[in-house]
Amino acid sequence: MKYLIIKCGGSVFERLPESFYKSIVELNAGGKWQPVLVHGGGPLISSMLKKLEIPTEFVNGLRVTSSQVMEVVEMVLSGSVNKQAVGRLMKAGGSAYGVSGADGRLLLAKASQEAGGLGLVGEVVEVNTKLIEAIVKTGNIPVISPVGVDENGQRYNVNGDTAASAIAGALKGRLCFISDISGIYTEGNTGKRKLSSLTKEDAETLIEQKIITGGMIPKVKAAIDGLMHKVPETVILNGLEENSLLDFCEGKEIGTKIILGGEVKQHA
Numbered sequence: 001m002k003y004l005i006i007k008c009g010g011s012v013f014e015r016l017p018e019s020f021y022k023s024i025v026e027l028n029a030g031g032k033w034q035p036v037l038v039h040g041g042g043p044l045i046s047s048m049l050k051k052l053e054i055p056t057e058f059v060n061g062l063r064v065t066s067s068q069v070m071e072v073v074e075m076v077l078s079g080s081v082n083k084q085a086v087g088r089l090m091k092a093g094g095s096a097y098g099v100s101g102a103d104g105r106l107l108l109a110k111a112s113q114e115a116g117g118l119g120l121v122g123e124v125v126e127v128n129t130k131l132i133e134a135i136v137k138t139g140n141i142p143v144i145s146p147v148g149v150d151e152n153g154q155r156y157n158v159n160g161d162t163a164a165s166a167i168a169g170a171l172k173g174r175l176c177f178i179s180d181i182s183g184i185y186t187e188g189n190t191g192k193r194k195l196s197s198l199t200k201e202d203a204e205t206l207i208e209q210k211i212i213t214g215g216m217i218p219k220v221k222a223a224i225d226g227l228m229h230k231v232p233e234t235v236i237l238n239g240l241e242e243n244s245l246l247d248f249c250e251g252k253e254i255g256t257k258i259i260l261g262g263e264v265k266q267h268a
Ligand SMILES: Nc1ncnc2c1ncn2[C@@H]1O[C@H](COP(=O)(O)OP(=O)(O)O)[C@@H](O)[C@H]1O
Pocket: 008, 009, 010, 011, 012, 040, 042, 178, 179, 180, 181, 183, 184, 185, 186, 211, 212, 213, 214, 215, 216, 219
């Protein structure tokens, strides 16, 4: 049984077809894969902040998080989105257990070291894999919201891609980023071109050239970080493409695979 960490982006969450959730349920029933769902919800957080007239700002794809913003982040991610995802898996015939990363220290976190002062943005220090394994033992698909917590109970806003990568590393599982785009695109002489794979060096260059921008920056950084911490395989897939997840699990070439370049060694 191999762990498959499926990160559903907020960009696509509300538009994912029922067949997508059925794929997850099918994989779970098949016995070869153990899916673990991690979700984002960035656009839903932004629209709730707008309704509440709280301004919001991103730096390199990460939301600057004051304590007022954090309250809304937690409400949207651990309340609304998490329970919607559980409901959709149930509707697809599965059984799911939704949990916030703050519950049971699932995602032990600390303030992010990213420069620029992002407030309560967190990075994951440790993943409570025992808790995930316990949920799996009950026959449920774990559904995790990317909220972290420190030893004092302070909650942090962890980017969904970062959280998924840390969870995949801890479980040594494969990682699929489900987004609204079929992979990473570059701008060339012949127009837009989709990359079938991307190395760490390519990623650094494309970020510098501003070809990889916005929410794709934390996704690519998280993918590389995961590969350096025991994640065997990472891919970006379009959740709106029929059977994209099943095709990946069957070993078909799909989406953009993130790989480490030749000279970069995986950590022991
Ligand atoms: N080079 C690139 N190739 C593909 N998408 C990119 C690129 N640079 C930026 N993006 C943007 O990244 C978006 C996906 O990131 P994001 O909206 O944060 O997704 P999610 O909510 O799924 O995590 C795409 O919809 C696209 O607009």
